[in-house]
Amino acid sequence: MINKLLPSAIEALADIPDGAVVAVGGFGGAGMPDDLIQALIAQGATDLTLVSNNAGQGDTGLAALLKAGRVRRILCSYPRMNGSHVFETLYRAGKIELEIVPQGNLAERLRAAGCGIGGFYTPTGFGTLLAKGKESRTIDGRNYVLEYPIHVDFALINAEEGDRWGNLVYRKTARNFAPIMAMAAHNTIASVGRVVELGELDPERVITPGIFVKHIVQRTDVAPAQQQVG
Amino acid sequence: MDKNIRNAMAARVARDIPEGAYVNLGIGLPTLVANHLPQEKDIFLHSENGVLGRWVAALPGQEDWDMINAGKEPIQPLPGVAFFHHADSFGMMRGGHLDICVLGAFQVAANGDLANWHTGAKDAIPAVGGAMDLAIGAKRIFVMMDHLGKDGQSKFLSACTYPLTGLGCVSRVYTDMATLELTDDGVLVLELIGDVTAERLQELTPVPLDFSILNLASMAKI
Numbered sequence: 153m154i155n156k157l158l159p160s161a162i163e164a165l166a167d168i169p170d171g172a173v174v175a176v177g178g179f180g181g182a183g184m185p186d187d188l189i190q191a192l193i194a195q196g197a198t199d200l201t202l203v204s205n206n207a208g209q210g211d212t213g214l215a216a217l218l219k220a221g222r223v224r225r226i227l228c229s230y231p232r233m234n235g236s237h238v239f240e241t242l243y244r245a246g247k248i249e250l251e252i253v254p255q256g257n258l259a260e261r262l263r264a265a266g267c268g269i270g271g272f273y274t275p276t277g278f279g280t281l282l283a284k285g286k287e288s289r290t291i292d293g294r295n296y297v298l299e300y301p302i303h304v305d306f307a308l309i310n311a312e313e314g315d316r317w318g319n320l321v322y323r324k325t326a327r328n329f330a331p332i333m334a335m336a337a338h339n340t341i342a343s344v345g346r347v348v349e350l351g352e353l354d355p356e357r358v359i360t361p362g363i364f365v366k367h368i369v370q371r372t373d374v375a376p377a378q379q380q381v382g
Numbered sequence: 383m384d385k386n387i388r389n390a391m392a393a394r395v396a397r398d399i400p401e402g403a404y405v406n407l408g409i410g411l412p413t414l415v416a417n418h419l420p421q422e423k424d425i426f427l428h429s430e431n432g433v434l435g436r437w438v439a440a441l442p443g444q445e446d447w448d449m450i451n452a453g454k455e456p457i458q459p460l461p462g463v464a465f466f467h468h469a470d471s472f473g474m475m476r477g478g479h480l481d482i483c484v485l486g487a488f489q490v491a492a493n494g495d496l497a498n499w500h501t502g503a504k505d506a507i508p509a510v511g512g513a514m515d516l517a518i519g520a521k522r523i524f525v526m527m528d529h530l531g532k533d534g535q536s537k538f539l540s541a542c543t544y545p546l547t548g549l550g551c552v553s554r555v556y557t558d559m560a561t562l563e564l565t566d567d568g569v570l571v572l573e574l575i576g577d578v579t580a581e582r583l584q585e586l587t588p589v590p591l592d593f594s595i596l597n598l599a600s601m602a603k604i
Contacts, residue, residue, distance in 0.1 A: 255510070328432055
């Protein structure tokens with residue numbers, strides 16, 4: 153019998169080595185797997201490359217991971233939210249590398265990795281600073297920039313419900329990057345609000361099929377969902 | 383900017399959005415447009431974080447932090463909304479499925495170049511979010527901005543001095559002084575706001591403006 157449910161987040165993350173590429177779902181606070189991030193800090197892996205839309209706010213969650221000095225490099229679209237002071241301090245001190253990626257490129261580069269696409273031409277960013285040094289091409293009169301997939305070792309995501317095969321459904325706008333990060337990663341760990349019996353999820357409603365999921369854990373609250381404006 | 387002026391700008395943009403349009407309202411000034419869309423008109427809003435349909439701001443005490451807009455503010459969805467993941471959301475933009483994007487800007491050039499992500503300051507931490515995707519992400523890109531910057535200089539220019547977000551992408555600009563349509567044949571002034579005269583607008587704007595539509599309109603009144 154295959155049972156992807158593990159009793160704790162710390163066990164689910166046990167295999168993350170130093171130097172891993174780790175994608176963390178969430179858009180601001182929505183869909184941010186706070187319990188998995190806390191477990192990652194406790195687990196101790198360091199020299200990580202972090203892929204996430206934002207770079208944390210306040211002193212908890214991603215900001216705590218950064219503050220603990222575990223992240224060498226970050227790929228994100230918007231690290232400058234109100235309260236992103238941990239990132240800002242590290243960045244100004246030259247203690248973290250930053251690759252700014254337009255949000256849609258971040259999404260599509262993850263999707264490409266998950267779908268076995270070797271690269272793609274996108275109109276986003278053509279002629280701007282962020283396309284500098286990148287190959288470009290005109291196709292049918294429109295200008296495009298070549299972008300490459302972002303391959304991920306471990307994805308840490310939130311889902312609303314999951315079963316022991318790893319089938320997942322999400323809640324409202326907490327879905328955001330989770331399905332494509334699950335596809336892009338060799339190992340996806342999902343923190344689920346409710347573990348359900350096999351067959352309980354309507355197959356028509358499953359958003360992430362279990363093939364993309366390595367482990368699920370029952371979510372434990374580390375802090376109530378908080379306001380993250382900016 | 384004065385609140386009434388901001389609301390008047392938002393109302394002008396809302397007036398020009400036809401029923402049935404799929405529209406992305408950018409962060410900041412453009413979010414005000416939603417307040418001016420008539421409820422009885424079916425206009426579909428798109429938010430980059432994966433929601434399409436109609437919504438209003440969540441009431442205090444009823445915030446659901448899994449239900450937010452691109453500005454990360456809590457919203458209350460109205461009947462008919464759909465959720466989807468980020469790759470689909472940006473596919474809607476890049477794939478040309480959206481009719482109109484309304485964005486804020488630092489600068490816009492007469493050729494439609496847009497600068498709204500970076501002021502070029504050396505010590506600024508770069509952050510682009512969805513700005514470059516939105517700039518190429520709709521059939522029409524509308525910009526809402528003050529006509530003049532804090533330094534009193536026009537933000538509508540012959541060429542942007544800040545780093546670009548998108549090239550030749552803007553088709554219309556709503557300012558607190560005028561509405562401008564950017565065409566291959568030049569910049570058409572569609573309307574003047576308040577007591578701004580054609581002479582005054584041209585004096586403040588370092589780009590030749592075409593007032594012929596206004597002249598036709600005033601001739602028609604006679």
